Amino acid sequence: MSDENASPDDTAKPKLPEGATTAAAWTNPDGGSLPYTAEARWMALRDDDEPVADIFSVSYLVDDAGPARPVTFVFNGGPGASSAYLHVGALGPRRVGFDERGMPLAPPTALVDNDESWLAFTDLVFVDPVGTGWSRIVKDEAAKGGGDKGDDKGKGGGEGRDPKAFFGVNKDLDSLTELMARWLSGHDRWASPVFVAGESYGGFRAAKLARLANERGIGLNGTILISPALEFALLDPSDYDVLPWVDLVPTMALAAHHHGRSRAFPSDATPGAVRQVAEDFATGPYATALIRGASMPAAERAEVVTRMADLLGLPEQVVDQHECRISMTRFARELLRDEGTVIGLYDATATGRDPFPDRDGMAWPDPTLSGIERVFNAGINARLRTELGVRTDREYHLLSMAVNKDWKIDFDQHALESQVGATDDLRYGMALNPHMKVFLTHGLYDMVTPYFASERIRNLLRLDEATAASLTVAHFAGGHMFYAWEDSRTAFRDAIAEFYAGALG
Numbered sequence: 001m002s003d004e005n006a007s008p009d010d011t012a013k014p015k016l017p018e019g020a021t022t023a024a025a026w027t028n029p030d031g032g033s034l035p036y037t038a039e040a041r042w043m044a045l046r047d048d049d050e051p052v053a054d055i056f057s058v059s060y061l062v063d064d065a066g067p068a069r070p071v072t073f074v075f076n077g078g079p080g081a082s083s084a085y086l087h088v089g090a091l092g093p094r095r096v097g098f099d100e101r102g103m104p105l106a107p108p109t110a111l112v113d114n115d116e117s118w119l120a121f122t123d124l125v126f127v128d129p130v131g132t133g134w135s136r137i138v139k140d141e142a143a144k145g146g147g148d149k150g151d152d153k154g155k156g157g158g159e160g161r162d163p164k165a166f167f168g169v170n171k172d173l174d175s176l177t178e179l180m181a182r183w184l185s186g187h188d189r190w191a192s193p194v195f196v197a198g199e200s201y202g203g204f205r206a207a208k209l210a211r212l213a214n215e216r217g218i219g220l221n222g223t224i225l226i227s228p229a230l231e232f233a234l235l236d237p238s239d240y241d242v243l244p245w246v247d248l249v250p251t252m253a254l255a256a257h258h259h260g261r262s263r264a265f266p267s268d269a270t271p272g273a274v275r276q277v278a279e280d281f282a283t284g285p286y287a288t289a290l291i292r293g294a295s296m297p298a299a300e301r302a303e304v305v306t307r308m309a310d311l312l313g314l315p316e317q318v319v320d321q322h323e324c325r326i327s328m329t330r331f332a333r334e335l336l337r338d339e340g341t342v343i344g345l346y347d348a349t350a351t352g353r354d355p356f357p358d359r360d361g362m363a364w365p366d367p368t369l370s371g372i373e374r375v376f377n378a379g380i381n382a383r384l385r386t387e388l389g390v391r392t393d394r395e396y397h398l399l400s401m402a403v404n405k406d407w408k409i410d411f412d413q414h415a416l417e418s419q420v421g422a423t424d425d426l427r428y429g430m431a432l433n434p435h436m437k438v439f440l441t442h443g444l445y446d447m448v449t450p451y452f453a454s455e456r457i458r459n460l461l462r463l464d465e466a467t468a469a470s471l472t473v474a475h476f477a478g479g480h481m482f483y484a485w486e487d488s489r490t491a492f493r494d495a496i497a498e499f500y501a502g503a504l505g
Contacts, residue, residue: 016042016054017134020389023063026093029115035063036093036119040390042134043182045175053166055179056134058083058384059187060093060124067191070122070221070500073180075129077201077229079167080403082133082396083126084380086199086226090483090492091118092126094387096379102484103350104371109378111387116483116493121500122195125183130166130175131403133380134394137163167403168410169420173208177216184218193221193504200449200480203228207422210429210436222503223429224439224496227449227480231421234453237325242290245325246282247453252331253278253311254444255348261313261335271444271477278311279452289324328447329362344368347479348445368479373398423457430467437503439472439496443482451475472499 019041026034039059044051062069076085088095088111095114097105118124128135165171184190196213198206203225210223229235237244256262257274265274289296289304296304308324309316314334319326326334332343333354340357344350344367352367365371377398384390397403409420430436440458442451458473474495476488483489 016044017390017392017394020391022388024093026117026119027113028120034119037061037063038388040384040388043179045130045178051138053130053137053175054135055128055130055175057125057127057179057183058087058092058388059126059183060119061187062119062123065123067189068193070193070195070504071125071184071189072118072122072195072197072224073125073127073176073183074197075127075176075202075205076199077203077205078132078399078404079129079172079201079407080132080397080400081200081202082128082380082398084133084376084396084398085481086197086202087126088376088379088383089481090114090116090489091124091197092383093117093119094383096375098375098484098486100486101349102347102478102481102486104375107374107378109375109382111379111382116489118493118496120493121497123192127176127179129172132397132400134392134396136394137166139163164406164408167406168408169208170410173205173212176205176209177213177218180213180218181216194218195222195224195500195503196220197224197226198228199226201229202226203449204230204422207426207429210438211425211432212429214429214433214436220429220433220436222437222439222499223426224499225426225441225454227442227446227482228422228440228454229449230423230426230454230457231419233419233421237327239323239325242287243456244453245290246287247450247456248326248328248447249282249286249308249311250275250278250452251348251445251447251450252326252328255331255343255447256311256313256335258349258445259313259335259343259351263310263313264307275444279455281307281311282452283456286324331447332366333362333364342367344371344479345447346481347443347484348447349479372481372484423461427461427463430463430470434467434470437470437472437499439474439499441473441482441492441495442475443478443480443488444475445478446480446482448480 022038024036024038026036042054042056045053045055074083074086074091076083093114094111097110097112130137166175196206196209206223206225207230213220234244254271254274257265285304289301305316305320309319318334328345332345335343340354341351342354342364346368350367354364356363381396440454442454444451476482476492478485478488483492
């Protein structure tokens with residue numbers, strides 16, 4: 001196997017950490033043993049043969065499987081999130097322990113064998129984008145005020161390199177495609193079927209790569225979008241928008257019913273029945289009310305307010321006061337306010353105490369994202385350092401808010417050309433490579449990237465019959481990381497195994 005880190009003058013370059021290679025075996029649910037090799041290593045990203053960043057990944061390669069075995073490149077989102085969530089949460093051979101509904105267990109965090117690992121049907125490469133995990137930008141001496149600034153022409157000039165250059169839409173994608181291509185070369189896997197899987201902003205990445213990877217010579221057999229954020233315009237709604245508010249209503253209605261607060265359904269109503277009614281209301285009377293605003297007759301508006309309050313389990317006064325625009329943070333606090341309890345933004349079935357009920361704004365820890373940070377941080381460090389034997393003094397950046405804050409649109413566009421999204425790239429990629437299959441999935445109780453946003457977008461893709469047959473859409477009980485739920489993780493694994501079989505057939 002060739003060393004993709006090699007360079008003729010490596011002795012003059014900053015040295016990468018050593019990494020580690022470990023032999024192990026995964027025991028599948030039927031009791032069979034699958035030997036594999038785990039490679040934890042860094043790859044140097046270069047510009048004009050100068051190292052500009054090093055990117056960390058962990059590969060799980062089934063022994064003696066041959067080039068016909070698929071390989072899947074996996075990344076999370078943020079921006080600023082490492083791959084730890086999918087790595088030790090759902091896909092890898094070892095995962096962190098949760099209760100059956102995805103809630104954290106008491107510390108310390110325990111790693112357990114993952115019966116639902118995708119290693120059963122694909123090799124896996126978990127990638128930490130630059131600035132996350134153990135991936136870092138190489139500091140430039142000129143940027144720090146040292147070195148010979150006169151010799152730095154073409155690499156940032158006398159001012160040195162931009163230390164945040166990789167924190168942008170295009171540069172991030174470039175680094176991922178470079179890693180994919182060099183990994184395939186270094187492992188002699190260009191003859192293998194290739195898949196990409198991304199969660200949240202990682203789903204945005206994966207949708208973009210449906211086009212970009214093909215254009216750069218990497219043919220994809222499948223693209224898997226997990227709780228994706230496909231269009232930026234839907235992430236920051238204003239009082240003048242319609243679609244983001246529409247997309248959120250079905251999830252909130254499901255949450256209200258789950259917590260026994262819905263006045264629109266009996267307690268034994270199925271989630272499917274709640275979804276159908278809520279979606280019809282959201283795209284019908286509710287959307288009309290948002291569009292018409294003050295021009296809507298008072299009696300019609302009152303009907304919408306009452307109906308929405310019943311669906312969401314909120315007082316009519318709250319819905320009326322906020323002009324039917326109920327944000328996820330307001331809903332998280334208002335639904336169970338009388339109990340002093342808040343619900344999760346990323347999983348609206350989860351609950352936690354509100355330590356500051358008398359304060360305005362979101363002053364409480366989210367019981368989903370905040371509650372699991374300790375679990376995944378301990379889990380990924382135990383997996384990498386203890387079980388795989390990686391030795392490094394670097395801190396593992398599970399979720400870097402500094403990277404998130406510095407993220408930028410790094411391509412030229414007019415001030416009035418504000419639409420940034422990945423849906424067009426997905427459509428383009430499906431047309432460019434009609435053999436590529438796409439799997440789109442959400443957790444039904446996720447308010448951050450609500451399932452109905454992708455459902456609505458799916459219905460606007462204008463796909464011909466053959467292309468539409470290449471798209472699989474399936475949603476599961478749970479939140480943003482629905483795979484933390486035991487039943488959903490199993491159902492997800494089964495659906496994905498069937499998806500791979502179809503994509504390779």
